[in-house]
Amino acid sequence: MPTLEVRGLVKQLGDHRAVDGMSFTVEDGQFFVLLGPSGCGKTTTLRIVCGLEQPDAGEVVIGDRVVTSLPSRDRNLGMVFQEYGLYPSMDVFGNMAYGLQARGGVAKDEIERRIRAAADRLDLGPLLRSPITDLSGGEQQRVALGRAMVKDADAYLFDEPLSNLDPKLRYRLRRDILALHRDKGRPSVYVTHDQTEAFAMGDVVAVLANGRVQQIGPPDELVERPANVFVAGFVGSPPMNLLPARLRPVNGSYVAHGSDAALPLPSAWSDRLSRYGKEQVTVGIRPDALVPAADGDAAITGEVTDVEPLIGETVVRLRTAGQSMAAIFRAGEEGSLAPGDAVRLDVAPEGLRLFDHDSEQALVP
Numbered sequence: 001m002p003t004l005e006v007r008g009l010v011k012q013l014g015d016h017r018a019v020d021g022m023s024f025t026v027e028d029g030q031f032f033v034l035l036g037p038s039g040c041g042k043t044t045t046l047r048i049v050c051g052l053e054q055p056d057a058g059e060v061v062i063g064d065r066v067v068t069s070l071p072s073r074d075r076n077l078g079m080v081f082q083e084y085g086l087y088p089s090m091d092v093f094g095n096m097a098y099g100l101q102a103r104g105g106v107a108k109d110e111i112e113r114r115i116r117a118a119a120d121r122l123d124l125g126p127l128l129r130s131p132i133t134d135l136s137g138g139e140q141q142r143v144a145l146g147r148a149m150v151k152d153a154d155a156y157l158f159d160e161p162l163s164n165l166d167p168k169l170r171y172r173l174r175r176d177i178l179a180l181h182r183d184k185g186r187p188s189v190y191v192t193h194d195q196t197e198a199f200a201m202g203d204v205v206a207v208l209a210n211g212r213v214q215q216i217g218p219p220d221e222l223v224e225r226p227a228n229v230f231v232a233g234f235v236g237s238p239p240m241n242l243l244p245a246r247l248r249p250v251n252g253s254y255v256a257h258g259s260d261a262a263l264p265l266p267s268a269w270s271d272r273l274s275r276y277g278k279e280q281v282t283v284g285i286r287p288d289a290l291v292p293a294a295d296g297d298a299a300i301t302g303e304v305t306d307v308e309p310l311i312g313e314t315v316v317r318l319r320t321a322g323q324s325m326a327a328i329f330r331a332g333e334e335g336s337l338a339p340g341d342a343v344r345l346d347v348a349p350e351g352l353r354l355f356d357h358d359s360e361q362a363l364v365p
């Protein structure tokens with residue numbers, strides 16, 4: 001069963017280490033997303049996997065073949081990239097057939113059958129004899145997808161294939177890509193900087209920064225248990241609030257004190273925190289764990305800077321002495337809050353995370 005594995009990839013581009021020790025494994029039938037901010041090395045990694053770049057170190061393994069030094073055409077991959085890579089001199093049929101004809105081994109009537117099936121699925125049937133240059137961007141992207149669909153590849157690679165398209169078409173093609181993936185049952189690697197897309201599509205998501213994997217896991221796990229401060233501050237919309245704080249023991253538990261914040265921590269964390277041995281931590285607070293405080297003491301006080309109503313919920317942004325924060329309230333829970341108002345908030349303890357102040361790695365839970 002083919003898996004796709006990259007082991008210890010390194011790639012220097014000019015002065016910049018674009019990929020800095022990248023390793024991950026994609027199982028057969030898994031839809032694996034590389035997610036990260038612009039410049040984190042996603043495209044370079046994918047170009048190494050498909051053979052358009054040579055790594056300075058590391059290996060690419062597909063199934064039981066080490067393919068690192070094989071040319072792209074010998075890796076048997078299906079690829080869909082942002083720039084469609086279609087041949088302008090050919091019609092739609094010719095573009096979809098090209099890979100199969102060039103590789104050989106598939107009979108002419110079988111090529112025709114596969115192309116008609118893919119074209120029907122992608123609503124390209126009436127366009128099969130149209131020149132590529134007559135097609136819209138969305139139609140060209142569907143041809144690029146159809147070209148991948150007709151191949152029996154060992155793995156499929158997608159590099160931001162939907163970023164040029166309008167939202168409706170993007171949504172539709174997401175479903176088409178997942179249907180292609182399920183039909184083939186091979187490893188797929190999908191590059192995006194859009195976390196909505198990553199979370200909607202990925203069985204497993206790898207969050208990248210600075211050419212390195214920060215965390216690999218199913219979408220829920222990245223949100224629930226971010227491995228470090230980078231992931232906590234990147235994942236979620238809005239992402240986790242992060243504030244510097246000092247730990248103080250109080251009656252056998254701990255309280256994290258920040259500017260305008262005093263956060264009682266679950267007593268189940270006390271053992272771990274007593275072994276931590278340092279006072280300084282970074283506290284992560286999920287925006288949906290902030291709730292308006294009842295009368296009396298509040299965990300956090302601040303001033304509202306913005307109130308943004310969304311469907312079914314409201315994002316309230318506030319400024320405390322230390323920094324800005326975001327809270328997600330269920331619609332209506334914000335009452336009549338408006339910019340400039342003082343606000344007092346409590347935190348549901350299950351929405352708290354702590355990170356080592358120096359290493360930035362998760363401490364608890």
Ligand SMILES: Nc1ncnc2c1ncn2[C@@H]1O[C@H](COP(=O)(O)OP(=O)(O)OP(=O)(O)O)[C@@H](O)[C@H]1O
Pocket residue numbers: 013014015016017018036037038039040041042043044045193
């Ligand atoms: N030829 C080059 N010389 C120097 N630096 C380069 C070269 N090509 C790319 N880079 C840099 O390497 C880094 C990684 O680029 P890469 O395209 O892999 O990132 P990415 O995560 O795919 O970003 P994006 O989402 O913007 O496409 C970027 O900072 C980029 O500017």
